[in-house]
Amino acid sequence: MEEKRPEWSSHISFIIATVGSAVGLGNIWRFPYIMGKNGGAIFLFTYLLLIAFICIIPLCCELGLGKIYKKDAINTFKTINPKYKWLGWLCIITVTLIPCFYFVVGGWILNYIWVFITGQLPDNFSLYFSSFSAQAFMPCFLTILFLIMTAIFPFRGINDGIEKANNLMMPLFAVMLFILAIFALTLPGAKEGLAFMFHPDFSRFDKTMVLTALGQALFTLSIGMGTILTYGSYMKENTKIVKSAYTLIICDTTIAILAGIMIFPIVFSFGVEPSAGAALAFISMPQMFSQFPLGVIFGLIFFALLFFASITSGISMMETTVAAFIDNFKLSRKKSTLLATVIIGLISIPASLSFGILSNFKIFDKTIFDLLDYSTSNIFLPFNTLLICLIAGWCIPNFWKKVFGESFFGGVFNILLKFIVPFVLICVLISGIY
Numbered sequence: 001m002e003e004k005r006p007e008w009s010s011h012i013s014f015i016i017a018t019v020g021s022a023v024g025l026g027n028i029w030r031f032p033y034i035m036g037k038n039g040g041a042i043f044l045f046t047y048l049l050l051i052a053f054i055c056i057i058p059l060c061c062e063l064g065l066g067k068i069y070k071k072d073a074i075n076t077f078k079t080i081n082p083k084y085k086w087l088g089w090l091c092i093i094t095v096t097l098i099p100c101f102y103f104v105v106g107g108w109i110l111n112y113i114w115v116f117i118t119g120q121l122p123d124n125f126s127l128y129f130s131s132f133s134a135q136a137f138m139p140c141f142l143t144i145l146f147l148i149m150t151a152i153f154p155f156r157g158i159n160d161g162i163e164k165a166n167n168l169m170m171p172l173f174a175v176m177l178f179i180l181a182i183f184a185l186t187l188p189g190a191k192e193g194l195a196f197m198f199h200p201d202f203s204r205f206d207k208t209m210v211l212t213a214l215g216q217a218l219f220t221l222s223i224g225m226g227t228i229l230t231y232g233s234y235m236k237e238n239t240k241i242v243k244s245a246y247t248l249i250i251c252d253t254t255i256a257i258l259a260g261i262m263i264f265p266i267v268f269s270f271g272v273e274p275s276a277g278a279a280l281a282f283i284s285m286p287q288m289f290s291q292f293p294l295g296v297i298f299g300l301i302f303f304a305l306l307f308f309a310s311i312t313s314g315i316s317m318m319e320t321t322v323a324a325f326i327d328n329f330k331l332s333r334k335k336s337t338l339l340a341t342v343i344i345g346l347i348s349i350p351a352s353l354s355f356g357i358l359s360n361f362k363i364f365d366k367t368i369f370d371l372l373d374y375s376t377s378n379i380f381l382p383f384n385t386l387l388i389c390l391i392a393g394w395c396i397p398n399f400w401k402k403v404f405g406e407s408f409f410g411g412v413f414n415i416l417l418k419f420i421v422p423f424v425l426i427c428v429l430i431s432g433i434y
């Protein structure tokens with residue numbers, strides 16, 4: 001059954017929804033720890049340059065493709081040229097694989113929310129986390145619960161589901177982030193934390209750091225899998241692409257920096273290694289929250305923050321898949337959502353089990369969870385983004401004029417699109433594979 005293509009009810013809803021997609025675990029969980037591992041301030045500056053001059057291009061391309069063609073990812077590329085339909089499929093495969101590991105983390109977040117609500121905090125979060133994530137039943141159950149909570153919104157549609165969820169959750173998210181950042185700034189380690197973030201150590205500048213920064217930038221902006229394209233396809237006719245793209249980048253980056261301002265003062269106040277890695281959010285942070293009287297409340301706010309960030313991103317991932325199923329299998333929205341839920345559920349269970357009974361099952365020396373994370377972020381994202389830029393730059397006549405405008409800046413953006421961004425992406429891909 002064909003359904004009429006929906007539209008965002010206002011420009012601001014469109015911006016909130018794209019910010020909701022972009023702001024996720026990538027900002028709150030991944031960005032601070034990657035920054036911690038890559039030398040702090042020098043990473044931040046490189047990241048800012050890359051995001052402002054390189055990532056802006058594919059972001060505008062996806063928004064432009066969505067706005068011009070008003071279709072899901074697969075049909076967009078098919079309309080440009082039937083030969084390119086497979087790129088649409090590649091985007092859909094990527095965006096369907098990401099929630100399969102992302103929602104496992106969503107399940108952990110649900111568990112930690114419960115732990116902080118009941119106030120029954122373990123003494124040692126390191127032991128607690130490894131024994132909890134290795135269990136078979138509970139993490140799988142919570143992953144599926146998180147999946148169902150997310151699926152409700154695409155199931156209900158753009159205006160009644162996705163828009164409402166974002167309009168409610170994103171402001172709550174912003175308030176909580178402010179509260180935690182202000183609290184962190186009152187701690188004794190605030191000065192050291194801020195110095196770590198904003199005082200560059202140039203000796204840490206190297207190729208790997210640049211490539212890591214670019215990979216992170218693509219992931220956090222949800223580029224390279226048709227998500228921004230799909231959200232762009234519901235855009236109103238008079239929405240300005242470059243302006244929307246910069247608004248999105250500014251919001252996403254501000255939130256990532258605020259997340260750092262929240263995390264590093266806490267980290268330095270409690271003497272934790274800033275490069276503790278993925279464990280920062282699930283071991284170091286809760287351990288610190290458990291050490292002071294009001295910590296339970298701040299811990300709860302921290303995990304609620306992670307919850308809102310991850311569910312609004314999860315919604316956008318599922319919507320990309322659902323939109324593709326609606327348009328290509330001619331299914332209703334409800335049936336498409338059910339189909340997407342079943343597929344993601346089936347793959348996310350082994351991903352969750354890869355911390356326990358499947359921990360020795362490895363492909364290319366990686367567990368299922370790590371393989372999903374690594375292949376999507378380091379290979380599929382840059383690869384898809386590269387092809388999207390090449391197609392937009394070289395195969396659609398006058399695409400740059402429609403998207404960037406014919407001004408001097410439009411011309412500069414066109415050169416970036418045709419030559420510079422593809423070159424940079426090829427470098428990332430080669431380094432990602434080796």
Ligand code: PHE
Nearest residue numbers: 022024025026219220222313
């Ligand atoms: N941008 C999201 C984050 O930072 C992740 C994401 C990837 C969202 C793909 C949508 C699609 O966590």
